[in-house]
Amino acid sequence: MDKYSLPLKIFMYFCIVIFFIFILLPFIEMFYASLRPLKHLFRSPYQFYSDDLSFWAYREMWNTVPLLGRYIFNSFFMAVTVTFFTLLFVVPAAYSYARFNFPFKQGSLWVLLAVNMFSGAVLLIPLFKLLRTFDLLNTYFAMIVPGIAFCIPTSIWLLKAYFEKIPVELEEAAYVDGASRIDILTKIIAPLSTPGIVVTAIYAFIQAYAQQFLFAITFNSIREYMPIVSGLTEFIGYQSVKWNEMMAASIVGVFPVLIVFVFLQKYIVEGLTAGAVKN
Amino acid sequence: MKNKSKLVSFNSPTFLAYVLIAPAVIYLLCIVGWPLFETFRLSFTNASIAGEDYVGFENYEKLLASSKFSKIAIRTFVWTFFSVLLKLILGMIGAVLLNASLRGRTIFRILVLPPWVVPIAIGALGWMWVYNGHFGILSGIGIRLGILDGPFSFLAYKQSAFIATMVTDVWVGTPFVTLFFLAGMQAVPKDLYEAAYCDGAGRFRRFYHITLPQITPVIISMSLISAVSTFVSFDIIFIMTEGGPRGATTTLIIDTYKMALGNYKFGRGSARAVMIVLMITTFAIFYFYLLSRINKKVSHG
Numbered sequence: 001m002d003k004y005s006l007p008l009k010i011f012m013y014f015c016i017v018i019f020f021i022f023i024l025l026p027f028i029e030m031f032y033a034s035l036r037p038l039k040h041l042f043r044s045p046y047q048f049y050s051d052d053l054s055f056w057a058y059r060e061m062w063n064t065v066p067l068l069g070r071y072i073f074n075s076f077f078m079a080v081t082v083t084f085f086t087l088l089f090v091v092p093a094a095y096s097y098a099r100f101n102f103p104f105k106q107g108s109l110w111v112l113l114a115v116n117m118f119s120g121a122v123l124l125i126p127l128f129k130l131l132r133t134f135d136l137l138n139t140y141f142a143m144i145v146p147g148i149a150f151c152i153p154t155s156i157w158l159l160k161a162y163f164e165k166i167p168v169e170l171e172e173a174a175y176v177d178g179a180s181r182i183d184i185l186t187k188i189i190a191p192l193s194t195p196g197i198v199v200t201a202i203y204a205f206i207q208a209y210a211q212q213f214l215f216a217i218t219f220n221s222i223r224e225y226m227p228i229v230s231g232l233t234e235f236i237g238y239q240s241v242k243w244n245e246m247m248a249a250s251i252v253g254v255f256p257v258l259i260v261f262v263f264l265q266k267y268i269v270e271g272l273t274a275g276a277v278k279n
Numbered sequence: 280m281k282n283k284s285k286l287v288s289f290n291s292p293t294f295l296a297y298v299l300i301a302p303a304v305i306y307l308l309c310i311v312g313w314p315l316f317e318t319f320r321l322s323f324t325n326a327s328i329a330g331e332d333y334v335g336f337e338n339y340e341k342l343l344a345s346s347k348f349s350k351i352a353i354r355t356f357v358w359t360f361f362s363v364l365l366k367l368i369l370g371m372i373g374a375v376l377l378n379a380s381l382r383g384r385t386i387f388r389i390l391v392l393p394p395w396v397v398p399i400a401i402g403a404l405g406w407m408w409v410y411n412g413h414f415g416i417l418s419g420i421g422i423r424l425g426i427l428d429g430p431f432s433f434l435a436y437k438q439s440a441f442i443a444t445m446v447t448d449v450w451v452g453t454p455f456v457t458l459f460f461l462a463g464m465q466a467v468p469k470d471l472y473e474a475a476y477c478d479g480a481g482r483f484r485r486f487y488h489i490t491l492p493q494i495t496p497v498i499i500s501m502s503l504i505s506a507v508s509t510f511v512s513f514d515i516i517f518i519m520t521e522g523g524p525r526g527a528t529t530t531l532i533i534d535t536y537k538m539a540l541g542n543y544k545f546g547r548g549s550a551r552a553v554m555i556v557l558m559i560t561t562f563a564i565f566y567f568y569l570l571s572r573i574n575k576k577v578s579h580g
Contacts, residue, residue, distance in 0.1 A: 026405025092299035100296035126314035149310035213400040229400040
């Protein structure tokens with residue numbers, strides 16, 4: 001195949017730089033803002049360079065919003081809980097879709113995709129009433145219960161693609177040898193599908209972490225249960241907005257997802273697209 | 280023969296299959312199915328915190344008669360259309376760049392994902408900063424270059440706020456589109472390219488005649504998925520402008536939210552939610568219809 005000529009190479013790198021400036025711009029701005037003292041932010045005219053950058057905001061933010069640590073914990077805790085229950089629902093269902101033929105199989109798979117279309121925002125009113133009926137408003141469950149529901153559909157599709165890759169002959173051989181269904185599931189399927197389950201878990205965790213905002217502002221008004229995304233509004237005070245601390249807290253607040261992402265990014269890129277491309 | 284019958288019985292519809300999917304299905308029926316049904320029912324009532332009475336089609340009549348609603352609907356379609364278009368174009372450019380055998384592409388592939396990984400609410404905060412008139416970089420560069428006379432708050436004016444929220448939505452959606460286009464490109468058999476190269480096809484021709492047709496299914500599914508998620512995109516607008524200034528960024532979903540949970544008019548809010556569901560469903564059906572028409576044409580011609 002032909003090699004890239006030098007001008008083409010330079011042009012492509014140039015495009016890549018532009019592309020990534022767009023992708024990373026808000027993060028760079030956030031980080032930069034978190035390092036600048038508050039009074040410098042309002043300097044006019046705009047200055048690209050500040051002479052006294054510091055990590056002061058990262059220390060001060062815990063005093064400005066005393067519950068900040070709690071908010072980050074809440075976000076993490078709720079995302080983990082949602083992930084756990086999502087897997088509990090999704091693993092058997094995905095296995096069933098991958099291995100068995102039954103009436104309404106294709107139809108129900110499409111209905112699952114349709115669930116994604118309705119997203120949380122469309123169904124908020126009855127959800128609000130439902131949660132109120134069961135006295136779940138203003139609890140962790142108010143954000144966990146709907147969170148699980150909207151993680152299930154895509155997770156089933158993801159994991160189903162993984163299960164389908166495991167040769168059915170393996171199971172048949174075990175079946176012929178007299179292994180029970182439960183044995184097959186726990187001793188053959190579970191170990192072989194661990195990577196797929198990990199990808200699904202990561203996906204569910206990221207989505208659960210991201211979707212908390214809507215449920216939090218709608219179904220919860222108790223400060224102690226707030227996730228970080230809605231807790232950030234507390235930096236907006238009566239007198240002034242502590243912008244630099246807000247940005248610092250945002251960066252610290254996304255650490256849980258970023259850590260999950262950095263360690264497992266290889267699986268995410270491969271796993272998310274594995275099932276999609278085939279069709 | 281004996282072996283085959285074993286195979287069939289192994290894959291046959293069983294009680295077990297239903298038992299395994301039952302928990303997920305029942306959960307979704309309670310948390311999504313029932314609320315969907317309830318939304319339809321409430322849309323025919325004047326439900327509020329106080330109580331509810333059946334009012335027939337009154338909510339819908341009001342809705343369809345108001346010019347405000349049609350304005351909001353048109354605005355939502357325009358916002359969605361351009362946002363999806365930009366996502367697809369940028370996603371394609373990004374995928375081509377990340378697919379090229381350049382040094383550092385492994386890192387590029389990781390770096391493209393943060394907008395998708397980070398909660399939208401926090402990404403939106405970052406963009407609010409970028410758009411800020413006094414300390415945002417866009418306004419700063421504009422002043423330095425002499426394009427702007429003074430601080431310009433992008434979110435404070437109707438047109439710029441409309442475009443600014445759209446750009447943020449494009450930013451949120453682009454990584455996902457890029458990732459799937461990239462995966463599609465990598466699944467294209469390599470020998471197709473080699474054969475074309477031997478026949479003297481240049482880079483652009485190879486892209487146009489091999490890559491594009493090969494990844495068409497991915498393009499089609501991504502445009503549908505993006506369109507639907509953009510149509511009901513909530514966090515970005517709600518955080519950045521709350522639908523303002525003067526309604527310039529109020530989309531259907533924002534309008535629904537404000538009506539239902541800002542004013543506690545559950546009935547009228549539900550009618551709006553039903554309209555959204557109907558619009559999405561109509562769009563999806565129309566989309567699939569168009570798709571099958573195109574497929575027929577392609578296979579016949």
